[in-house]
Amino acid sequence: MTHTCDLLPQGILSVEQAQTRILSGIAALPANEPVTLWQAQGRILAETVCAPLDVPPYRNSAMDGYALRHADTASDQPLHVVGASFAGRPFAGQVQPGECVRIMTGAVVPAGTDSVVMQENVQREGDDIRLTHPLKCGDNVRHPGEDMRTGDTVLVPGRKLNAADIGLLASLGISEIKVLRRPRVAFCSTGDELRSVGEPLQVGDIYDSNRYTLYGLLQNLDVEIIDLGVVRDTPAAVEHAFQQAMQQADVFITSGGASVGEADYVTSTLERLGKVNFWKIAMKPGKPLAFGTLGE
Known part of the structure:
Protein backbone atom coordinates (compact mmCIF):
# COMPACT_ATOMS: atom_id res chain seq x y z
CA MET A 1 0.00 0.00 0.00
CA ASN A 32 16.12 30.13 34.92
CA GLU A 33 15.02 32.88 37.26
CA PRO A 34 13.85 33.18 40.87
CA VAL A 35 10.21 34.06 41.50
CA THR A 36 8.10 34.48 44.62
CA LEU A 37 5.17 32.18 45.27
CA TRP A 38 2.84 34.99 44.18
CA GLN A 39 4.44 34.77 40.72
CA ALA A 40 4.80 30.98 40.49
CA GLN A 41 1.38 29.91 39.17
CA GLY A 42 1.75 28.11 35.84
CA ARG A 43 5.55 28.43 35.77
CA ILE A 44 7.88 25.50 35.02
CA LEU A 45 9.99 24.44 38.02
CA ALA A 46 13.75 24.49 37.38
CA GLU A 47 15.01 22.89 40.60
CA THR A 48 14.39 19.98 42.94
CA VAL A 49 12.53 21.12 46.04
CA CYS A 50 13.17 19.22 49.28
CA ALA A 51 11.30 19.68 52.53
CA PRO A 52 13.29 21.97 54.88
CA LEU A 53 11.25 20.83 57.90
CA ASP A 54 8.96 18.09 59.16
CA VAL A 55 5.24 18.36 58.39
CA PRO A 56 3.65 18.66 60.83
CA PRO A 57 6.59 20.22 62.71
CA TYR A 58 5.23 19.24 66.16
CA ARG A 59 2.67 16.94 67.77
CA ASN A 60 -0.76 18.42 67.14
CA SER A 61 -4.36 17.46 67.59
CA ALA A 62 -6.46 16.09 64.73
CA MET A 63 -9.69 16.91 66.58
CA ASP A 64 -11.35 19.34 68.94
CA GLY A 65 -11.43 17.60 72.32
CA TYR A 66 -9.25 16.95 75.35
CA ALA A 67 -5.57 15.96 75.55
CA LEU A 68 -4.86 13.40 78.26
CA ARG A 69 -2.69 10.49 79.41
CA HIS A 70 -4.13 7.24 78.08
CA ALA A 71 -3.09 5.46 81.28
CA ASP A 72 -5.57 7.66 83.17
CA THR A 73 -8.49 6.13 81.25
CA ALA A 74 -7.98 2.73 82.90
CA SER A 75 -10.05 3.84 85.88
CA ASP A 76 -13.47 5.45 86.01
CA GLN A 77 -12.13 8.52 87.79
CA PRO A 78 -12.91 11.92 86.23
CA LEU A 79 -10.09 13.97 84.73
CA HIS A 80 -9.61 17.58 85.80
CA VAL A 81 -9.33 20.23 83.08
CA VAL A 82 -6.30 22.42 83.92
CA GLY A 83 -6.10 24.64 80.83
CA ALA A 84 -6.49 24.90 77.10
CA SER A 85 -4.32 24.58 74.00
CA PHE A 86 -5.30 26.56 70.90
CA ALA A 87 -3.67 26.75 67.47
CA GLY A 88 -1.03 29.43 67.89
CA ARG A 89 -1.52 29.55 71.68
CA PRO A 90 -0.22 26.27 73.16
CA PHE A 91 -0.63 25.13 76.75
CA ALA A 92 2.67 25.92 78.44
CA GLY A 93 2.67 23.60 81.43
CA GLN A 94 3.19 19.90 82.11
CA VAL A 95 0.02 17.84 82.43
CA GLN A 96 0.05 15.68 85.55
CA PRO A 97 -1.69 12.32 86.13
CA GLY A 98 -5.43 12.78 86.53
CA GLU A 99 -5.39 16.02 84.52
CA CYS A 100 -6.36 16.93 80.97
CA VAL A 101 -6.29 19.98 78.70
CA ARG A 102 -9.00 21.33 76.42
CA ILE A 103 -7.51 21.27 72.90
CA MET A 104 -8.48 22.49 69.44
CA THR A 105 -7.69 21.03 66.02
CA GLY A 106 -4.12 21.86 64.99
CA ALA A 107 -3.05 22.91 68.49
CA VAL A 108 0.14 21.59 70.12
CA VAL A 109 -0.45 18.43 72.15
CA PRO A 110 0.81 19.34 75.67
CA ALA A 111 3.72 17.64 77.39
CA GLY A 112 2.57 14.79 79.61
CA THR A 113 -0.27 13.72 77.30
CA ASP A 114 -0.33 11.09 74.57
CA SER A 115 -3.91 10.95 73.29
CA VAL A 116 -6.82 13.20 72.37
CA VAL A 117 -10.43 12.27 73.00
CA MET A 118 -13.04 13.91 70.76
CA GLN A 119 -15.29 16.35 72.56
CA GLU A 120 -18.32 14.31 71.41
CA ASN A 121 -17.02 11.34 73.42
CA VAL A 122 -16.86 13.00 76.83
CA GLN A 123 -19.29 14.23 79.44
CA ARG A 124 -18.19 17.44 81.12
CA GLU A 125 -19.32 18.65 84.52
CA GLY A 126 -17.69 21.91 85.53
CA ASP A 127 -13.93 21.42 85.19
CA ASP A 128 -14.09 17.62 85.14
CA ILE A 129 -14.67 15.21 82.26
CA ARG A 130 -15.56 11.54 81.95
CA LEU A 131 -15.05 9.49 78.78
CA THR A 132 -18.20 7.97 77.31
CA HIS A 133 -16.45 5.89 74.62
CA PRO A 134 -13.27 3.75 74.59
CA LEU A 135 -10.02 5.48 73.57
CA LYS A 136 -6.84 3.97 72.15
CA CYS A 137 -3.40 5.27 73.09
CA GLY A 138 -2.29 7.85 70.50
CA ASP A 139 -5.76 8.47 69.10
CA ASN A 140 -6.20 11.77 67.25
CA VAL A 141 -2.56 12.83 67.67
CA ARG A 142 -0.57 13.79 64.56
CA HIS A 143 3.18 13.30 64.97
CA PRO A 144 6.10 15.35 63.56
CA GLY A 145 6.98 14.25 60.02
CA GLU A 146 3.81 12.19 59.64
CA ASP A 147 3.02 13.87 56.30
CA MET A 148 6.55 14.78 55.25
CA ARG A 149 10.04 14.50 56.71
CA THR A 150 12.94 16.92 56.44
CA GLY A 151 14.84 16.18 53.23
CA ASP A 152 11.96 14.47 51.44
CA THR A 153 11.70 15.36 47.74
CA VAL A 154 8.60 17.47 47.30
CA LEU A 155 8.67 18.66 43.67
CA VAL A 156 10.95 17.85 40.73
CA PRO A 157 12.20 20.00 37.81
CA GLY A 158 9.94 20.26 34.78
CA ARG A 159 6.69 20.39 36.73
CA LYS A 160 4.17 23.05 35.77
CA LEU A 161 3.23 24.57 39.10
CA ASN A 162 -0.42 24.69 40.10
CA ALA A 163 -2.29 26.16 43.04
CA ALA A 164 -1.88 22.99 45.13
CA ASP A 165 1.90 23.02 44.54
CA ILE A 166 2.11 26.64 45.63
CA GLY A 167 0.12 25.89 48.78
CA LEU A 168 2.47 22.98 49.53
CA LEU A 169 5.53 25.21 49.13
CA ALA A 170 3.96 27.81 51.41
CA SER A 171 3.30 25.14 54.06
CA LEU A 172 7.04 24.43 54.04
CA GLY A 173 7.92 28.10 54.52
CA ILE A 174 9.48 28.36 51.04
CA SER A 175 8.97 31.88 49.71
CA GLU A 176 11.01 31.79 46.49
CA ILE A 177 11.79 29.13 43.88
CA LYS A 178 13.69 28.87 40.60
CA VAL A 179 11.64 28.48 37.43
CA LEU A 180 12.50 28.35 33.74
CA ARG A 181 12.52 31.72 32.05
Whole structure:
Protein backbone atom coordinates (compact mmCIF):
# COMPACT_ATOMS: atom_id res chain seq x y z
CA MET A 1 0.00 0.00 0.00
CA THR A 2 1.32 3.43 -0.90
CA HIS A 3 1.24 6.00 1.91
CA THR A 4 -0.09 9.49 1.25
CA CYS A 5 3.19 11.12 2.29
CA ASP A 6 4.99 9.03 -0.38
CA LEU A 7 2.94 10.80 -3.07
CA LEU A 8 3.95 14.32 -2.00
CA PRO A 9 6.02 16.34 -4.49
CA GLN A 10 9.69 16.68 -3.65
CA GLY A 11 10.37 19.39 -1.07
CA ILE A 12 6.83 19.41 0.32
CA LEU A 13 6.22 17.95 3.78
CA SER A 14 3.05 16.56 5.30
CA VAL A 15 1.66 18.48 8.26
CA GLU A 16 2.85 15.71 10.59
CA GLN A 17 6.36 15.77 9.12
CA ALA A 18 6.49 19.54 9.49
CA GLN A 19 5.40 19.34 13.13
CA THR A 20 8.12 16.77 13.81
CA ARG A 21 10.75 18.98 12.17
CA ILE A 22 9.65 21.99 14.21
CA LEU A 23 9.62 20.14 17.53
CA SER A 24 13.01 18.52 16.87
CA GLY A 25 14.48 21.94 16.14
CA ILE A 26 13.42 23.41 19.48
CA ALA A 27 15.45 23.09 22.68
CA ALA A 28 14.51 24.03 26.22
CA LEU A 29 15.77 27.40 27.39
CA PRO A 30 18.78 26.95 29.67
CA ALA A 31 18.11 30.08 31.70
CA ASN A 32 16.12 30.13 34.92
CA GLU A 33 15.02 32.88 37.26
CA PRO A 34 13.85 33.18 40.87
CA VAL A 35 10.21 34.06 41.50
CA THR A 36 8.10 34.48 44.62
CA LEU A 37 5.17 32.18 45.27
CA TRP A 38 2.84 34.99 44.18
CA GLN A 39 4.44 34.77 40.72
CA ALA A 40 4.80 30.98 40.49
CA GLN A 41 1.38 29.91 39.17
CA GLY A 42 1.75 28.11 35.84
CA ARG A 43 5.55 28.43 35.77
CA ILE A 44 7.88 25.50 35.02
CA LEU A 45 9.99 24.44 38.02
CA ALA A 46 13.75 24.49 37.38
CA GLU A 47 15.01 22.89 40.60
CA THR A 48 14.39 19.98 42.94
CA VAL A 49 12.53 21.12 46.04
CA CYS A 50 13.17 19.22 49.28
CA ALA A 51 11.30 19.68 52.53
CA PRO A 52 13.29 21.97 54.88
CA LEU A 53 11.25 20.83 57.90
CA ASP A 54 8.96 18.09 59.16
CA VAL A 55 5.24 18.36 58.39
CA PRO A 56 3.65 18.66 60.83
CA PRO A 57 6.59 20.22 62.71
CA TYR A 58 5.23 19.24 66.16
CA ARG A 59 2.67 16.94 67.77
CA ASN A 60 -0.76 18.42 67.14
CA SER A 61 -4.36 17.46 67.59
CA ALA A 62 -6.46 16.09 64.73
CA MET A 63 -9.69 16.91 66.58
CA ASP A 64 -11.35 19.34 68.94
CA GLY A 65 -11.43 17.60 72.32
CA TYR A 66 -9.25 16.95 75.35
CA ALA A 67 -5.57 15.96 75.55
CA LEU A 68 -4.86 13.40 78.26
CA ARG A 69 -2.69 10.49 79.41
CA HIS A 70 -4.13 7.24 78.08
CA ALA A 71 -3.09 5.46 81.28
CA ASP A 72 -5.57 7.66 83.17
CA THR A 73 -8.49 6.13 81.25
CA ALA A 74 -7.98 2.73 82.90
CA SER A 75 -10.05 3.84 85.88
CA ASP A 76 -13.47 5.45 86.01
CA GLN A 77 -12.13 8.52 87.79
CA PRO A 78 -12.91 11.92 86.23
CA LEU A 79 -10.09 13.97 84.73
CA HIS A 80 -9.61 17.58 85.80
CA VAL A 81 -9.33 20.23 83.08
CA VAL A 82 -6.30 22.42 83.92
CA GLY A 83 -6.10 24.64 80.83
CA ALA A 84 -6.49 24.90 77.10
CA SER A 85 -4.32 24.58 74.00
CA PHE A 86 -5.30 26.56 70.90
CA ALA A 87 -3.67 26.75 67.47
CA GLY A 88 -1.03 29.43 67.89
CA ARG A 89 -1.52 29.55 71.68
CA PRO A 90 -0.22 26.27 73.16
CA PHE A 91 -0.63 25.13 76.75
CA ALA A 92 2.67 25.92 78.44
CA GLY A 93 2.67 23.60 81.43
CA GLN A 94 3.19 19.90 82.11
CA VAL A 95 0.02 17.84 82.43
CA GLN A 96 0.05 15.68 85.55
CA PRO A 97 -1.69 12.32 86.13
CA GLY A 98 -5.43 12.78 86.53
CA GLU A 99 -5.39 16.02 84.52
CA CYS A 100 -6.36 16.93 80.97
CA VAL A 101 -6.29 19.98 78.70
CA ARG A 102 -9.00 21.33 76.42
CA ILE A 103 -7.51 21.27 72.90
CA MET A 104 -8.48 22.49 69.44
CA THR A 105 -7.69 21.03 66.02
CA GLY A 106 -4.12 21.86 64.99
CA ALA A 107 -3.05 22.91 68.49
CA VAL A 108 0.14 21.59 70.12
CA VAL A 109 -0.45 18.43 72.15
CA PRO A 110 0.81 19.34 75.67
CA ALA A 111 3.72 17.64 77.39
CA GLY A 112 2.57 14.79 79.61
CA THR A 113 -0.27 13.72 77.30
CA ASP A 114 -0.33 11.09 74.57
CA SER A 115 -3.91 10.95 73.29
CA VAL A 116 -6.82 13.20 72.37
CA VAL A 117 -10.43 12.27 73.00
CA MET A 118 -13.04 13.91 70.76
CA GLN A 119 -15.29 16.35 72.56
CA GLU A 120 -18.32 14.31 71.41
CA ASN A 121 -17.02 11.34 73.42
CA VAL A 122 -16.86 13.00 76.83
CA GLN A 123 -19.29 14.23 79.44
CA ARG A 124 -18.19 17.44 81.12
CA GLU A 125 -19.32 18.65 84.52
CA GLY A 126 -17.69 21.91 85.53
CA ASP A 127 -13.93 21.42 85.19
CA ASP A 128 -14.09 17.62 85.14
CA ILE A 129 -14.67 15.21 82.26
CA ARG A 130 -15.56 11.54 81.95
CA LEU A 131 -15.05 9.49 78.78
CA THR A 132 -18.20 7.97 77.31
CA HIS A 133 -16.45 5.89 74.62
CA PRO A 134 -13.27 3.75 74.59
CA LEU A 135 -10.02 5.48 73.57
CA LYS A 136 -6.84 3.97 72.15
CA CYS A 137 -3.40 5.27 73.09
CA GLY A 138 -2.29 7.85 70.50
CA ASP A 139 -5.76 8.47 69.10
CA ASN A 140 -6.20 11.77 67.25
CA VAL A 141 -2.56 12.83 67.67
CA ARG A 142 -0.57 13.79 64.56
CA HIS A 143 3.18 13.30 64.97
CA PRO A 144 6.10 15.35 63.56
CA GLY A 145 6.98 14.25 60.02
CA GLU A 146 3.81 12.19 59.64
CA ASP A 147 3.02 13.87 56.30
CA MET A 148 6.55 14.78 55.25
CA ARG A 149 10.04 14.50 56.71
CA THR A 150 12.94 16.92 56.44
CA GLY A 151 14.84 16.18 53.23
CA ASP A 152 11.96 14.47 51.44
CA THR A 153 11.70 15.36 47.74
CA VAL A 154 8.60 17.47 47.30
CA LEU A 155 8.67 18.66 43.67
CA VAL A 156 10.95 17.85 40.73
CA PRO A 157 12.20 20.00 37.81
CA GLY A 158 9.94 20.26 34.78
CA ARG A 159 6.69 20.39 36.73
CA LYS A 160 4.17 23.05 35.77
CA LEU A 161 3.23 24.57 39.10
CA ASN A 162 -0.42 24.69 40.10
CA ALA A 163 -2.29 26.16 43.04
CA ALA A 164 -1.88 22.99 45.13
CA ASP A 165 1.90 23.02 44.54
CA ILE A 166 2.11 26.64 45.63
CA GLY A 167 0.12 25.89 48.78
CA LEU A 168 2.47 22.98 49.53
CA LEU A 169 5.53 25.21 49.13
CA ALA A 170 3.96 27.81 51.41
CA SER A 171 3.30 25.14 54.06
CA LEU A 172 7.04 24.43 54.04
CA GLY A 173 7.92 28.10 54.52
CA ILE A 174 9.48 28.36 51.04
CA SER A 175 8.97 31.88 49.71
CA GLU A 176 11.01 31.79 46.49
CA ILE A 177 11.79 29.13 43.88
CA LYS A 178 13.69 28.87 40.60
CA VAL A 179 11.64 28.48 37.43
CA LEU A 180 12.50 28.35 33.74
CA ARG A 181 12.52 31.72 32.05
CA ARG A 182 9.43 32.22 29.94
CA PRO A 183 10.11 32.01 26.20
CA ARG A 184 9.80 35.40 24.51
CA VAL A 185 7.66 35.17 21.38
CA ALA A 186 7.57 38.02 18.86
CA PHE A 187 4.95 38.09 16.13
CA CYS A 188 3.79 40.30 13.28
CA SER A 189 1.63 40.44 10.18
CA THR A 190 3.08 41.50 6.83
CA GLY A 191 1.23 43.21 4.01
CA ASP A 192 0.57 46.66 2.57
CA GLU A 193 -3.12 45.80 2.39
CA LEU A 194 -3.52 45.31 6.15
CA ARG A 195 -5.32 47.80 8.34
CA SER A 196 -5.81 47.69 12.10
CA VAL A 197 -9.27 47.14 13.52
CA GLY A 198 -11.06 50.48 13.78
CA GLU A 199 -9.34 52.07 10.79
CA PRO A 200 -11.39 52.82 7.67
CA LEU A 201 -10.82 50.45 4.74
CA GLN A 202 -9.83 51.72 1.32
CA VAL A 203 -10.27 49.78 -1.90
CA GLY A 204 -7.95 46.74 -1.74
CA ASP A 205 -7.55 46.84 2.05
CA ILE A 206 -8.47 44.13 4.58
CA TYR A 207 -8.42 44.05 8.34
CA ASP A 208 -5.44 42.45 10.08
CA SER A 209 -7.25 39.49 11.68
CA ASN A 210 -4.35 37.02 11.82
CA ARG A 211 -2.37 39.11 14.29
CA TYR A 212 -5.29 39.16 16.71
CA THR A 213 -5.69 35.41 16.32
CA LEU A 214 -2.00 34.84 17.04
CA TYR A 215 -2.18 37.07 20.09
CA GLY A 216 -5.15 35.12 21.44
CA LEU A 217 -3.38 31.79 20.92
CA LEU A 218 -0.19 33.04 22.57
CA GLN A 219 -2.12 34.25 25.60
CA ASN A 220 -2.99 30.61 26.31
CA LEU A 221 0.71 29.77 26.67
CA ASP A 222 3.23 30.53 29.39
CA VAL A 223 5.20 32.98 27.22
CA GLU A 224 6.13 36.65 27.08
CA ILE A 225 4.43 38.24 24.06
CA ILE A 226 6.09 40.88 21.86
CA ASP A 227 3.80 42.43 19.24
CA LEU A 228 5.78 43.89 16.33
CA GLY A 229 2.63 45.13 14.61
CA VAL A 230 2.00 45.27 10.87
CA VAL A 231 5.12 45.16 8.68
CA ARG A 232 4.99 46.69 5.21
CA ASP A 233 5.90 44.68 2.12
CA THR A 234 9.40 46.03 1.56
CA PRO A 235 12.71 44.19 2.00
CA ALA A 236 13.91 46.84 4.45
CA ALA A 237 10.77 46.70 6.62
CA VAL A 238 10.76 42.91 6.74
CA GLU A 239 14.46 42.75 7.61
CA HIS A 240 13.97 45.36 10.33
CA ALA A 241 11.25 43.20 11.90
CA PHE A 242 13.54 40.17 11.76
CA GLN A 243 16.37 42.14 13.40
CA GLN A 244 14.01 43.30 16.16
CA ALA A 245 12.91 39.73 16.78
CA MET A 246 16.50 38.47 16.90
CA GLN A 247 17.34 41.05 19.57
CA GLN A 248 14.21 40.65 21.71
CA ALA A 249 12.76 37.18 21.28
CA ASP A 250 13.41 33.44 21.30
CA VAL A 251 10.68 32.68 18.76
CA PHE A 252 9.43 34.80 15.83
CA ILE A 253 6.08 34.12 14.16
CA THR A 254 5.08 35.96 10.99
CA SER A 255 1.82 35.92 9.07
CA GLY A 256 2.03 36.51 5.33
CA GLY A 257 4.89 37.13 2.94
CA ALA A 258 6.15 33.53 2.78
CA SER A 259 4.99 32.69 -0.74
CA VAL A 260 6.67 33.41 -4.10
CA GLY A 261 4.96 36.68 -4.96
CA GLU A 262 6.92 39.75 -5.97
CA ALA A 263 6.12 41.35 -2.59
CA ASP A 264 6.82 38.28 -0.43
CA TYR A 265 10.11 38.80 1.41
CA VAL A 266 9.79 36.70 4.57
CA THR A 267 11.37 33.44 3.35
CA SER A 268 14.20 35.17 1.49
CA THR A 269 14.97 37.27 4.59
CA LEU A 270 14.99 34.16 6.77
CA GLU A 271 17.36 32.50 4.31
CA ARG A 272 19.67 35.52 4.31
CA LEU A 273 19.77 36.02 8.09
CA GLY A 274 19.60 32.39 9.15
CA LYS A 275 18.70 28.98 7.81
CA VAL A 276 15.50 27.67 6.24
CA ASN A 277 14.62 24.18 7.49
CA PHE A 278 11.58 23.75 5.26
CA TRP A 279 9.30 25.98 3.23
CA LYS A 280 6.25 24.17 1.88
CA ILE A 281 3.72 21.83 3.49
CA ALA A 282 0.84 19.80 2.08
CA MET A 283 -1.97 21.99 3.38
CA LYS A 284 -4.43 24.36 1.71
CA PRO A 285 -4.62 27.13 2.60
CA GLY A 286 -1.18 27.46 4.21
CA LYS A 287 1.10 25.67 1.76
CA PRO A 288 3.89 28.31 1.89
CA LEU A 289 4.78 27.78 5.56
CA ALA A 290 8.46 28.35 6.29
CA PHE A 291 10.40 27.28 9.38
CA GLY A 292 14.02 27.89 10.23
CA THR A 293 16.52 29.41 12.62
CA LEU A 294 17.89 32.92 12.98
CA GLY A 295 21.46 33.55 14.08
CA GLU A 296 22.52 30.98 16.65
